[in-house]
Amino acid sequence: MQQPRGTRVRGTRQAEALAAALASLPGFCSAQEIHAELRRRGEHVGLTTVYRHLQVLSEQGSVDMIRDASGETLYRQCATTVHHHHLTCRSCGRSVEVEGRVVEQWAEKVAAEAGFTSVDHTVELFGLCPVCSGG
Amino acid sequence: MQQPRGTRVRGTRQAEALAAALASLPGFCSAQEIHAELRRRGEHVGLTTVYRHLQVLSEQGSVDMIRDASGETLYRQCATTVHHHHLTCRSCGRSVEVEGRVVEQWAEKVAAEAGFTSVDHTVELFGLCPVCSGG
DNA sequence: CTGATAATGGAAACGATTATCATCTTATCC
DNA sequence: GGATAAGATGATAATCGTTTCCATTATCAG
Numbered sequence: 001m002q003q004p005r006g007t008r009v010r011g012t013r014q015a016e017a018l019a020a021a022l023a024s025l026p027g028f029c030s031a032q033e034i035h036a037e038l039r040r041r042g043e044h045v046g047l048t049t050v051y052r053h054l055q056v057l058s059e060q061g062s063v064d065m066i067r068d069a070s071g072e073t074l075y076r077q078c079a080t081t082v083h084h085h086h087l088t089c090r091s092c093g094r095s096v097e098v099e100g101r102v103v104e105q106w107a108e109k110v111a112a113e114a115g116f117t118s119v120d121h122t123v124e125l126f127g128l129c130p131v132c133s134g135g
Numbered sequence: 136m137q138q139p140r141g142t143r144v145r146g147t148r149q150a151e152a153l154a155a156a157l158a159s160l161p162g163f164c165s166a167q168e169i170h171a172e173l174r175r176r177g178e179h180v181g182l183t184t185v186y187r188h189l190q191v192l193s194e195q196g197s198v199d200m201i202r203d204a205s206g207e208t209l210y211r212q213c214a215t216t217v218h219h220h221h222l223t224c225r226s227c228g229r230s231v232e233v234e235g236r237v238v239e240q241w242a243e244k245v246a247a248e249a250g251f252t253s254v255d256h257t258v259e260l261f262g263l264c265p266v267c268s269g270g
Numbered sequence: 271c272t273g274a275t276a277a278t279g280g281a282a283a284c285g286a287t288t289a290t291c292a293t294c295t296t297a298t299c300c
Numbered sequence: 301g302g303a304t305a306a307g308a309t310g311a312t313a314a315t316c317g318t319t320t321c322c323a324t325t326a327t328c329a330g
Contacts, residue, residue, distance in 0.1 A: 012277065012326080032317075046279035051318065071206050071286090072317070087249055098245045106237045107260055114222055114231050119262030125242055127254030147295080147308065167286075181310035186287065206317090207286070 017043040018053050027093030028066060028074035028086075066124050089129035098125070152178040153188050162228030163201060163209035163221075201259050224264035233260070 021037045029037070035050045054075050057063040064078040066086060076086075079097060083104070088095035103123055111119035156172045164172070170185045189210050192198040199213040201221060211221075214232060218239070223230035238258055246254035 014278075030317085044279090048279050048319080049277080052278085067202060067206065071202060071208070073206070087245060087251055087254070089251070090253075096249050096251075098249070100241070102241045103238055103258075106235070110222060110233045110235075111260060111262055114233070115265035115268075116222055116224070116231075116260075116262035117268045118225075119222070119260055122257065122259045122261070123238075124257045125246060125251075125254055126256070127246055127251035130250035133250075133252045149309075165286085179310090183288080183310055183312095184308080187309090 014043075014045045014049050015053060017041070017045055018050060022063065022075070022077040025076070027095050028064075028068075028076045028088055029093060030072050030074055034075065069126070085123045085125065087125040087127065089132055090126045091128055091132040094129055094131075149178075149180045149184050150188060152176070152180055153185060157198065157210070157212040160211070162230050163199075163203075163211045163223055164228060165207050165209055169210065204261070220258045220260065222260040222262065224267055225261045226263055226267035229264055229266075 017038055018034070021034055021041065021043075025034070025037065031051050031054055032047070034054070035045070035047050038045045038050070054063065054065075058065045058075065061081050062078065063075050064086065066074050066076075066088070068074055074093070076095065083100075084097045085100045085103070086095045087098050100123060103121070107119060107121045111117075152173055153169070156169055156176065156178075160169070160172065166186050166189055167182070169189070170180070170182050173180045173185070189198065189200075193200045193210065196216050197213065199211050199221065201209050201211075201223070203209055209228070211230065218235075219232045220235045220238070221230045222233050235258060238256070242254060242256045246252075
C-alpha cells in the first residue's frame with residue numbers, strides 16, 4: 001500500500017489515543033479540550049501533535065471543524081462524509097447534524113444570480129439543546 | 136480644528152475619520168486594514184481606537200462583521216439594518232448583500248424539530264466575483 | 271539489528287485582539 | 301474666560317489560540 005507523503009500512515013500510539021478521545025466526546029471541543037481529555041486519560045500527547053492530527057483529519061473529512069463565536073476552532077468526529085451542517089448547543093457543545101439541501105440550493109442560486117463562481121458556504125446554527133434549555 | 140459646538144453626539148475626529156474610511160471601502164476589511172487605510176489618509180487613529188469603534192458600531196448594527204477562513208474578523212459598513220447575509224469575494228473582498236428568508240425559515244424549522252431554543256445562525260458565502268473570476 | 275525517515279513535543283514565535291493607564295479633549299459649571 | 305470633571309485616545313504590554321522550530325524518539329523495511 002503506497003501512501004502519498006505527508007499523510008498519516010504510521011499507526012502511532014498518539015493517533016489512536018486521539019481517535020479514541022474523539023470517539024468518546026459527544027460534541028464539539030476545542031483542540032485544547034481534547035488535549036486535556038487525553039491527559040485526563042493518562043495519555044501523553046503533545047498539544048502540537050493534537051493540532052497536527054486534527055488538521056489532517058479535518059482535511060481528510062474525518063472530523064468536522066467549526067468556529068465558535070469567539071473565533072476558537074472546534075472539532076468533532078463526523079458520522080458521515082456527506083455534506084451537512086450542525087446545530088450545536090451553545091452551552092454543552094452537543095450537536096446534531098442537519099441536512100441542508102435547501103440551503104445549498106439557495107446558495108447556488110444566489111451565487112449564480114450575482115455572477116460569482118467557486119462559491120463555498122459556511123452555515124452553522126447555535127442554540128440551546130432541550131436539556132440546556134431547562135425546559 | 137474649528138468644529139461647531141453642540142456636535143457631541145456625533146463624536147470625535149477619530150470617529151468621523153473611521154466612518155469616512157468605512158464609507159470608502161467597498162468590501163470587507165480587517166481592523167488592521169482599516170487602520171492602515173486611515174494612516175494612508177494621513178489620519179492618526181490608534182489601532183486600539185479602531186477596534187473599539189468597530190466593536191461598538193458592530194453592536195449597534197451599523198457595520199457588519201464576519202469571520203474569514205483564517206479566523207480573522209472583517210468589517211464592512213452596512214447599507215441596511217434588516218437582517219441579511221453576504222456573498223463575499225475571496226479575492227478582492229467586495230461583497231453583495233443577499234436576502235435569505237429561505238435560510239431563516241430553514242434554520243427555524245430545523246431547530247424546532249431538534250427541540251433547540253434561542254437559535255442563532257451564521258451563514259456566509261464566499262466565492263469569486265465576476266471580475267476576479269477572470270471571465 | 272540497523273539505518274532511513276517520519277512523527278513527536280517542548281519551547282519559542284506569531285498574529286489578531288484586548289487590557290492597562292497616563293495623557294489629551296471636550297463639555298459643563300462657576 | 302477659566303477651572304474641572306468626565307470621557308476618549310493610543311502607545312505599550314499582555315492574552316491566547318495556533319504554528320513553527322528543531323532536537324529527540326519511534327517505526328518500518330531490509
